Amino acid sequence: xxxxxxxxxxxxxxxxxxxxxxxxxxxxxxxxxxxxxxxxxxxxxxxxxxxxxxxxxxxxxxxxxxxxxxxxxxxxxxxxxxxxxxxxxxxxxxxxxxxxxxxxxxxxxxxxxxxxxxxxxxxxxxxxxxxxxxxxxxxxxxxxxxxxxxxxxxxxxxxxxxxxxxxxxxxxxxxxxxxxxxxxxxxxxxxxxxxxxxxxxxxxxxxxxxxxxxxxxxxxxxxxxxxxxxxxxxxxxxxxxxxxxxxxxxxxxxxxxxxxxxxxxxxxxxxxxxxxxxxxxxxxxxxxxxxxxxxxxxxx
Amino acid sequence: xxxxxxxxxxxxxxxxxxxxxxxxxxxxxxxxxxxxxxxxxxxxxxxxxxxxxxxxxxxxxxxxxxxxxxxxxxxxxxxxxxxxxxxxxxxxxxxxxxxxxxxxxxxxxxxxxxxxxxxxxxxxxxxxxxxxxxxxxxxxxxxxxxxxxxxxxxxxxxxxxxxxxxxxxxxxxxxxxxxxxxxxxxxxxxxxxxxxxxxxxxxxxxxxxxxxxxxxxxxxxxxxxxxxxxxxxxxxxxxxxxxxxxxxxxxxxxxxxxxxxxxxxxxxxxxxxxxxxxxxxxxxxxxxxxxxxxxxxxxx
Numbered sequence: 001x002x003x004x005x006x007x008x009x010x011x012x013x014x015x016x017x018x019x020x021x022x023x024x025x026x027x028x029x030x031x032x033x034x035x036x037x038x039x040x041x042x043x044x045x046x047x048x049x050x051x052x053x054x055x056x057x058x059x060x061x062x063x064x065x066x067x068x069x070x071x072x073x074x075x076x077x078x079x080x081x082x083x084x085x086x087x088x089x090x091x092x093x094x095x096x097x098x099x100x101x102x103x104x105x106x107x108x109x110x111x112x113x114x115x116x117x118x119x120x121x122x123x124x125x126x127x128x129x130x131x132x133x134x135x136x137x138x139x140x141x142x143x144x145x146x147x148x149x150x151x152x153x154x155x156x157x158x159x160x161x162x163x164x165x166x167x168x169x170x171x172x173x174x175x176x177x178x179x180x181x182x183x184x185x186x187x188x189x190x191x192x193x194x195x196x197x198x199x200x201x202x203x204x205x206x207x208x209x210x211x212x213x214x215x216x217x218x219x220x221x222x223x224x225x226x227x228x229x230x231x232x233x234x235x236x237x238x239x240x241x242x243x244x245x246x247x248x249x250x251x252x253x254x255x256x257x258x259x260x261x262x263x264x265x266x267x268x269x270x271x272x273x274x275x276x277x278x279x280x281x282x283x284x285x286x287x288x289x290x291x292x293x294x295x296x297x298x299x300x
Numbered sequence: 301x302x303x304x305x306x307x308x309x310x311x312x313x314x315x316x317x318x319x320x321x322x323x324x325x326x327x328x329x330x331x332x333x334x335x336x337x338x339x340x341x342x343x344x345x346x347x348x349x350x351x352x353x354x355x356x357x358x359x360x361x362x363x364x365x366x367x368x369x370x371x372x373x374x375x376x377x378x379x380x381x382x383x384x385x386x387x388x389x390x391x392x393x394x395x396x397x398x399x400x401x402x403x404x405x406x407x408x409x410x411x412x413x414x415x416x417x418x419x420x421x422x423x424x425x426x427x428x429x430x431x432x433x434x435x436x437x438x439x440x441x442x443x444x445x446x447x448x449x450x451x452x453x454x455x456x457x458x459x460x461x462x463x464x465x466x467x468x469x470x471x472x473x474x475x476x477x478x479x480x481x482x483x484x485x486x487x488x489x490x491x492x493x494x495x496x497x498x499x500x501x502x503x504x505x506x507x508x509x510x511x512x513x514x515x516x517x518x519x520x521x522x523x524x525x526x527x528x529x530x531x532x533x534x535x536x537x538x539x540x541x542x543x544x545x546x547x548x549x550x551x552x553x554x555x556x557x558x559x560x561x562x563x564x565x566x567x568x569x570x571x572x573x574x575x576x577x578x579x580x581x582x583x584x585x586x587x588x589x590x591x592x593x594x595x596x597x598x599x600x
Contacts, residue, residue, distance in 0.1 A: 008424045011431050063393060067386040086367040086430055089389055093363060094423045096393070100400055100416035104409065112412055116400035123394045124308045130386055131311050 001051050004098040015079055015091050016098075019058055022076040027186065029054045030291065031157040035175050038284035039165035045106045046164055052102035052115065053157050059095035060122055062088060067130075111160040118156040125149050129214075137215045137223055137236060146187040147180070154183025174275040178288065181272035185295050188265040191216035192258055193298065195249065207249045213238055217264060221257040265296050301351050304398040315379055315391050316398075319358055322376040327486065329354045330591060331457040335475050338584035339465035345406045346464055352402035352415065353457050359395035360422055362388060367430075411460040418456040425449050429514075437515040437523055437536060446487040447480070454483025474575040478588065481572035485595050488565040491516035492558055493598065495549065507549045513538055517564060521557040565596050 005016040029050030036046035065073055066080040066088045080088040096119075103115040125148025158179025162172040194209050195218050209216050213235060223232055231248040234241065252258070272292045279285050305316040329350030336346035365373055366380040366388045380388040396419075403415040425448025458479025462472040494509050495518050509516050513535060515523075523532055531548040534541065552558070572592045579585050 008420075009427045009431060012424070012427055063389055067389060085385065087427070089363055089367060089392075090423055090427045090430060092389075093392075093396070094420065094427060096396060097416060097419035097423050101413070101420060104413040104416050107409055109404065109407055109409060109412075112409075113401070113404040116397060116404050119397035120308075120394065120401060123390055123397050124312070127312055127387070127390045127394060128309045130390060131309060 001055060004051075004055065004102065008094070011087075012091060012094055015083070016095065018076070019062070019079070019095075022074045024054075024074055026054060027291065027295075028057055028153055028157045031154060031179055031182070031288070032161045034284045034288050034291070035158050035178070036161035036165055038280055038282065038288065039162055039167045039171060039175065041161060041165035045108070046161060048102050048105035049111060049160050049164060050157075052099050052106070053153060053160075055095055055099035055102060056115070056119060056122075057153060059092050059099055060126075062092035062095060064126070066092070067126075106160070106164060108160075108164055111163045114156055114160050114163070118152050121148050121152045125152075137220050139217075139220055142215070142217055142220055143184070146184060146191075150187035150190075151180050151183030154186065155180035171279070174278060177275040178272045178292075181268045181275065182292050182295055185265040185268035185272070185292070188217055188261060188268065189295060189298050192218055192261050192265070195252060196258060207245070210235065210249065211240065211245055213240060217261040218252050218257045221260045222252045222255050225255050225257060225260075226251075262296065269293065269296050301355060304351075304355065304402065308394070311387075312391060312394055315383070316395065318376070319362070319379070319395075322374045324354075324374055326354060327591065327595075328357055328453055328457045331454060331479055331482070331588070332461045334584045334588050334591070335458050335478070336461035336465055338580055338582065338588065339462055339467045339471060339475065341461060341465035345408070346461060348402050348405035349411060349460050349464060350457075352399050352406070353453060353460075355395055355399035355402060356415070356419060356422075357453060359392050359399055360426075362392035362395060364426070366392070367426075406460070406464060408460075408464055411463045414456055414460050414463070418452050421448050421452045425452075437520050439517075439520055442515070442517055442520055443484070446484060446491075450487035450490075451480050451483030454486065455480035471579070474578060477575040478572045478592075481568045481575065482592050482595055485565040485568035485572070485592070488517055488561060488568065489595055489598050492518055492561050492565070495552060496558060507545070510535065510549065511540065511545055513540060517561040518552050518557045521560045522552045522555050525555050525557060525560075526551070562596065569593065569596050 001020050002017065005013040032050040032053055033046055036049070037043070061073060062079055064070070065078040066085060069080070070078050071081040072078065079091060083091070100115075103112050106112065125145060128148070129145060155176050156179065159172065159176035162175035165171075167175075191209065194216065195207055197206060210219060215236070219232065219235075223229070226232070229248075229251070231244050231251065234244050235248060269292045273289065276285060276288055276292075279288075301320050302317065305313040332350040332353055333346055336349070337343070361373060362379055364370070365378040366385060369380070370378050371381040372378060379391060383391070400415075403412050406412065425445060428448070429445060455476050456479065459472065459476035462475035465471075467475075491509065494516065495507055497506060510519060515536070519532065519535075523529070526532070529548075529551070531544050531551065534544050535548060569592045573589060576585060576588055576592075579588075
């Protein structure tokens, strides 16, 4: 990833260095490398795939933070907090182009196609969210949204890694399924942490989604438990009064909705585990199982 | 191109439709289709390539217009003039992703790699221009800038079309060279039209580049003809006084700089014609020659 920025504009090198240094959990490339390693894929091509996926993720974050006006990401200042919108848009585009170059280095047309389709899915999801009136609160909408936003890229990591490996349709399907399901669990847990985490832990205000009128799984479950609650009705109708929000956050936390949402995440992890059950045993499979378990333990 | 937007968010479909309807000259896809047709490439793959190139071009225009705050393009309102910056950034990203999908449909890894590299070149060029202090006025800088901005995509059209065709290294080189050189000529003529055109013709204010402190070939040639001219010194030192600018535009128009800049464009067209000289004769070659000639006749 670092090597990608060499030979271009110095400010872009510095920006990319800043973005890469700020880290992140690198879960997506880990899925690609472990899955491909387990299935006997070529390590050099898998490294290109893993880097391509993390770069694509980084590019979407750069544009997302600009759009949302976010000032912090992983506890570090975002690019848009320091640069003009113009420079931020173009740096995001630059990182997209680097991701595309890395994806081409996999030397696999099917992987490249999947890569382009996933980018389309992610961006279409963001556009749909941007244009949708907030306040939608069905599980179906939520699942579609988090699939586009998060699970699709995890699915790509598993799917494309299998495509770079000497395996048949069944294992390719299972690898996609593993990625998709831990991606769903990952986003559900993220949405739960938004309710349960303290500002210092998650690096952003608690219940930031709800404060923006964005309804995630804990709130959806709460609505199912307490249909007609006047506070949630107020938020759904875009009445974002501070006192109402605070009362609602407390109510959601104490209602059992958090635990029910966690059950959903655990079920996704179970499905991911099932998908691994036919895979070759060894250190990679062990690590993929640990990774899946880790995702639902982040809440603690 | 139109088919690409089907099945996504309705506002995106409408936006893409608007962008495609506003037309443009479609010179880049014409180069790809004619070059590949002349060299015996597969028509289906060439159509994907041509559409990918035009979509990539469109995506860069969407982000450029946002960054420049341009309100009109081809006489039609730009996306950013009607939509929020957020929606405009994401729609540009969406079109990039569609371009990448189309590029993958060429089923050629070398073409895909070239495609990704060209995107990097274009974006790096934009970033360099954004971060550079304006007022640079060397021919070398200018050539690098217009190569990245315009010629690289024309070069891709010629080069990738040849890669999709059953021809050897020499013809691939000549096809790239043709694209690159008509691309250089195209941008030089565009920069000339910015000085000679009337607002109604070019759809934007006359000498808009100079007014923004951006020095293009006519101004560079003028500096060579009139070194030390106080008006150009003023513009180079970012003193963008309206009266000074108007006087300078008139001076450049009357100095012969326009004709000398046109000579440069004509030389590029000559080099493009030379590159065609070893190519198979027929209607496609005739059309590519006509296209090259047309580029330097747009001034009239």
